[in-house]
Amino acid sequence: PRGRPWSAMETVPPAAVTVVVLAASGLGLLFSAWRWLQVAQVINDPSSDAGNRQSLAHDADVRQKVWDISRAISEGAEAFLAAQYSLLGVFVALFFILILVVVGTGSGEGWASGVFAAVAFAAGAGASVASGYIGMRIAVFTNSRTALQAQVGLGPAFVTAFQGGCVMGFALVSLGLATLYALVCALHLYYTDAYSDSEATRRMYEAVAGYGLGGSTIALFGRVGGGIYTKAADVGADLVGKVEQDIPEDDPRNPAVIADNVGDNVGDVAGMGADLFGSFAEASCAAMAISATSPDLCGWLPMNFPLAMAASGLVAGMATSLAATACGGPRANAQIEPALKRQLVLSTVLETPLAFAVAYAFLPREPFAVSGKAGVAYWHVFLCAACGLWSGLAIGASTEFYTSHARAPVREVAAACEAGAATNIIYGLALGYRSVVVPVVCLCATIYASERLAGVYGVAVAATGILSTMSTGLAIDAYGPITDNAGGIAEMAEMGDDVRDRTDALDAAGNTTAAVGKGFAIGSAALVSLALFGGFVTICREEGRLHSVDILEPLQFTGLLLGAMLPYWFSALTVRSVGAAAYEMVTEVRRQFRENPGILAGTDPPDYRRCVKISTEASLREMLPPGALVLGAPVAVGFLLGAEALAGLLAGVLVSGVQMAVSASNSGAAWDNAKKYIGAGMYANAAGEVRGKGTEEHRAAVIGDTVGDPLKDTSGPSINILVKLTAILSLVFASAIAKHGGVLVRAFE
Numbered sequence: 001p002r003g004r005p006w007s008a009m010e011t012v013p014p015a016a017v018t019v020v021v022l023a024a025s026g027l028g029l030l031f032s033a034w035r036w037l038q039v040a041q042v043i044n045d046p047s048s049d050a051g052n053r054q055s056l057a058h059d060a061d062v063r064q065k066v067w068d069i070s071r072a073i074s075e076g077a078e079a080f081l082a083a084q085y086s087l088l089g090v091f092v093a094l095f096f097i098l099i100l101v102v103v104g105t106g107s108g109e110g111w112a113s114g115v116f117a118a119v120a121f122a123a124g125a126g127a128s129v130a131s132g133y134i135g136m137r138i139a140v141f142t143n144s145r146t147a148l149q150a151q152v153g154l155g156p157a158f159v160t161a162f163q164g165g166c167v168m169g170f171a172l173v174s175l176g177l178a179t180l181y182a183l184v185c186a187l188h189l190y191y192t193d194a195y196s197d198s199e200a201t202r203r204m205y206e207a208v209a210g211y212g213l214g215g216s217t218i219a220l221f222g223r224v225g226g227g228i229y230t231k232a233a234d235v236g237a238d239l240v241g242k243v244e245q246d247i248p249e250d251d252p253r254n255p256a257v258i259a260d261n262v263g264d265n266v267g268d269v270a271g272m273g274a275d276l277f278g279s280f281a282e283a284s285c286a287a288m289a290i291s292a293t294s295p296d297l298c299g300w301l302p303m304n305f306p307l308a309m310a311a312s313g314l315v316a317g318m319a320t321s322l323a324a325t326a327c328g329g330p331r332a333n334a335q336i337e338p339a340l341k342r343q344l345v346l347s348t349v350l351e352t353p354l355a356f357a358v359a360y361a362f363l364p365r366e367p368f369a370v371s372g373k374a375g376v377a378y379w380h381v382f383l384c385a386a387c388g389l390w391s392g393l394a395i396g397a398s399t400e401f402y403t404s405h406a407r408a409p410v411r412e413v414a415a416a417c418e419a420g421a422a423t424n425i426i427y428g429l430a431l432g433y434r435s436v437v438v439p440v441v442c443l444c445a446t447i448y449a450s451e452r453l454a455g456v457y458g459v460a461v462a463a464t465g466i467l468s469t470m471s472t473g474l475a476i477d478a479y480g481p482i483t484d485n486a487g488g489i490a491e492m493a494e495m496g497d498d499v500r501d502r503t504d505a506l507d508a509a510g511n512t513t514a515a516v517g518k519g520f521a522i523g524s525a526a527l528v529s530l531a532l533f534g535g536f537v538t539i540c541r542e543e544g545r546l547h548s549v550d551i552l553e554p555l556q557f558t559g560l561l562l563g564a565m566l567p568y569w570f571s572a573l574t575v576r577s578v579g580a581a582a583y584e585m586v587t588e589v590r591r592q593f594r595e596n597p598g599i600l601a602g603t604d605p606p607d608y609r610r611c612v613k614i615s616t617e618a619s620l621r622e623m624l625p626p627g628a629l630v631l632g633a634p635v636a637v638g639f640l641l642g643a644e645a646l647a648g649l650l651a652g653v654l655v656s657g658v659q660m661a662v663s664a665s666n667s668g669a670a671w672d673n674a675k676k677y678i679g680a681g682m683y684a685n686a687a688g689e690v691r692g693k694g695t696e697e698h699r700a701a702v703i704g705d706t707v708g709d710p711l712k713d714t715s716g717p718s719i720n721i722l723v724k725l726t727a728i729l730s731l732v733f734a735s736a737i738a739k740h741g742g743v744l745v746r747a748f749e
Contacts, residue, residue: 016361017304021181024311028174028471031318035166036138042145042160044070063148065493069258070144073485076262076612077136081270083620084225085129088218092125095217095631099210102736116187116207117732124214124281127179128274131172132222135273135478138167139265143485150490150502155329157502158336161482161510162329162475166321169474170314172273176215176280177310183211184304195303198295205285205292205303206539206732212285213732216278216725219271220630223721224574225623226271227714229615230263231578236585236611238706243699245593245600249679250491253599255592255606256585259615261488267713268481268514275721276467276474276517279524280310282724283467286531287460289731293538294457296368305362306464309385312354313347313468320347320472336509337404340476341397344516347472348393355385355468371455371534384450384458388465388527391442392520398438399519402431403669404512405677409434414674414683414701418691421703424674428704432667432711436659439519443526443658456534463527466520477517480510501680508676515669518717522661525720526654532727533650536734540643543738549647555745559637559645563652563726566633567660570722571715573626578710581618588614626718634726638733642742646730653726661719668712675701 046063096118104114142164150157187207193200237256241247250257287306291297320343330336356379363378370376402409409431416427450458487503490496540546551557588611598604638646677683678701681692691697730737 014300017301017308020311021177021304021307024314025174025178025181027318028170028177028314032167032170032174035163035170039142039145039160039163039167042149044144044148062493062495066144066147066489069489069492070140072258072608073143073261073265074140076258077140077265079612080229080262080266080616080619081133081136083616084221087620088129088221092122092214096122099732102733105736112190113203113207116190117210120183120187120208120210121214123179123183124211125218126214127176127281128215128218128222128277130175131277132218132270132274134171134175135168136265136270138164138171139269139478139482139485142482144489146482146486147489147493147495147499147503150486150499150506151495154333154502154505155331157483157486158329158339158506159325161479161486161506162321162324164482165475165478168269168273168478169471170317172277172474173280173310173314173317173471176277177307177314180211180281180284181307184208195298195300198292198298201298201303202292205289209285209289209728209732212278212282213725213728215274215281216721216728217631219274219278220718220721220725221623221627222271222274223267223718224626224714225619226263226267227574227710227718228577228581228622229619230260230267231709231714232581232585232618233259233263233611233615234709235578235582235706236589238702239582239586240589240593242702246694247600248491248693250488252492253602253606255589255599255608256611257488257492258608259585259611261485262612263615264481264484268484269478272477272517272717273474275521275717276470276477278721278724279521279528280467280470282528282532282728283460283463283524284310285728286528286535287457287464289535290371290457290460290531290538294368294370296364297370301362302364305358305381306461308358308362309355309464309468312358313351314471316347316350316354317469317471317475319350321475333505334406336505337400337406337512340479340509340513341400343472343476344393344396344469347469348389351389351468352386355389355465356382359385371457373455373457376454380453381458381461384453384461385465385468387446387449388462389468391446391462392466392469392523394442395439395519395523396516398435399516399666400512402435402666403515403673405508405673405682410670410673410677413670413704414677417674417678417697417700417704418685420696421700424671424700424704425707428667428671428674428708431670432663435666436662439523439662440658443523446527447530456531459527459534460531463524463531466524466527473517473520476513480507480514483507483510504676504680508673508680511669511672511676515665515712518665518712518720519662521717522658522665522720525661525723526658529650529654529723529727532724532731533647533654536650536727536730537647539731539734540647540738543735545738546643546647549651551648551651553644555641555644556648559641559648560652562637562645563649563654564656566629566649566653566726567657567719567722570626570629570719571660571664573629574715574718575710577622577626578714581615581622584614584618585611630722630725631729634730635733638730638737638741640742640744642745643734643738646737646741650727650730653723657719657723661716661723664711664716664719668708668716671701671704671708672712675705
């Protein structure tokens with residue numbers, strides 16, 4: 001695009017942005033396609049005569065069962081996402097109009113800003129939908145193949161699951177990067193003075209912020225709706241199947257078992273993909289929006305620094321993933337978690353020098369001013385990115401310590417099951433509270449250092465640093481639900497105890513990596529929210545409102561208390577929604593067992609479709625109130641109480657939400673892995689007796705896992721979207737709120 005001429009302050013020509021972004025996106029998509037072809041080499045179609053020696057060596061009857069089960073899971077996931085996206089299509093259309101009207105009437109530029117903000121919102125929503133759908137499709141494509149490979153050995157199953165995760169990770173990041181770059185280029189056709197005039201650049205990137213809003217809005221409903229779906233089925237299957245009837249997990253006699261496996265794909269994969277896509281979109285938009293306020297950084301190269309960071313992360317991720325599968329995968333259960341952890345460490349190490357190279361090439365060589373800081377150098381910005389990058393790794397390591405059954409905290413929770421479910425729950429809650437300490441300290445250090453180096457812009461860059469290795473994070477995150485589904489398929493297809501033991505070992509590591517992924521998402525949400533908060537305050541000041549943020553001011557303290565309350569209200573809605581949907585599922589499963597004794601005897605098949613329908617209808621119905629709360633609260637507070645109260649609300653949501661999200665996610669993951677630790681026969685009491693499946697300790701662990709399910713897969717990961725979405729919604733509507741907000745306050749003055 002045309003823009004500010006290339007100057008001596010810039011070390012590379014402007015065309016480098018196009019080359020770097022498009023080359024990285026193209027390579028990422030090609031790499032994703034190559035990984036997909038590798039997964040496809042495992043033939044799961046029983047009617048196919050083609051395939052490799054390993055897949056055709058499987059028993060034909062087993063392959064037929066695997067095929068049928070996989071198709072049922074795929075059809076259930078397709079049906080749910082079709083219904084959910086149809087409902088969200090209506091919402092996106094209505095919110096498109098709202099943004100058009102509110103931003104168009106509230107901005108000094110007129111309707112153009114409203115139109116472009118609404119278009120950016122629609123683009124972000126569309127890309128988020130595509131991210132969730134791609135994740136679901138590759139998960140259901142890979143799960144049955146992972147189960148078949150588990151017959152061959154632990155290493156082949158690991159490699160297949162990880163390759164499937166790579167398809168999702170690299171496809172999503174490449175798609176998000178290319179879409180955001182295309183949006184920037186399209187808006188530049190109208191804002192022709194951008195990159196040469198700081199005011200035009202600022203207006204353009206205020207509109208671009210709508211992209212992040214669209215991504216996170218879909219992510220909210222994806223996480224909440226998918227989380228309610230999967231946990232309603234999971235809780236129903238566990239309480240009636242494992243606790244009341246004492247049948248194995250994923251037993252084909254359990255009517256809720258297909259719905260449970262469908263839920264892994266629509267909640268843990270599609271919802272998670274949309275969530276991390278939203279994080280990427282918001283972090284990039286926050287950094288670019290703040291950069292646009294600086295005359296020194298409004299050039300073409302510096303403005304696209306966040307996109308170049310994402311591109312460098314793709315390159316580091318590709319090199320990292322090759323190392324993961326080069327040796328054929330782990331050969332023993334104890335090697336699985338270290339193999340996955342090495343991915344995070346290696347990607348962080350590789351990305352660090354790449355981040356320096358990007359900062360050196362894309363930022364001015366002379367000191368510049370940004371977000372109220374003068375004398376900022378390019379290496380200051382690199383240090384901000386490095387702080388985010390390495391604090392993300394530290395948060396991941398802390399999460400792994402508190403959620404892995406190879407570590408003492410989870411084993412303490414398992415030991416507490418000797419005294420029953422109550423002590424198990426008490427220990428799990430304490431573990432979650434304790435696990436908050438290290439992530440918060442890391443975030444505090446990162447925020448302080450980044451702000452001192454480059455102001456709020458530094459905080460936004462730190463968020464892009466955490467997310468620069470997102471392709472690797474998504475790959476190991478998607479690996480978890482894929483192996484979970486593979487275990488369910490192996491059980492339902494009666495593939496044997498040895499196969500189920502392998503999939504359980506893979507799944508246990510997947511639970512830990514999923515928790516690590518949630519830790520990354522929560523950490524990035526905190527940094528993104530703070531950066532967006534800074535952008536909101538800046539816009540309000542330019543409009544003559546909110547000259548200072550002072551919690552001693554009555555309106556701001558009022559907003560602070562309201563904001564700190566929102567994560568509790570939101571969690572109450574989501575957990576209750578899971579409970580209500582699970583109650584329907586429990587009632588249905590009990591009814592089928594009661595009215596048809598042949599189901600438990602194994603002579604009659606259960607009605608799987610009825611349970612899938614219950615989960616679908618309940619999740620679509622129950623996801624609306626939490627969504628309305630998140631989207632309505634900042635708008636209502638801003639227009640009724642004014643920008644001052646909304647500033648307090650954003651601070652309260654951030655501080656309260658981060659603690660709750662970390663605690664809920666880690667408690668739930670610890671209960672889940674304590675159950676798997678006992679179920680695998682790895683726990684022995686003080687007398688040396690192994691207490692595995694069928695014991696009172698295992699029943700207590702199942703109850704704890706059931707309590708933790710809505711925390712780790714519904715409310716916990718959804719809170720980080722609450723934190724981000726309230727902030728970016730406030731940023732998009734900032735001008736309108738600054739001009740027209742405070743209706744209720746003015747009425748009482």
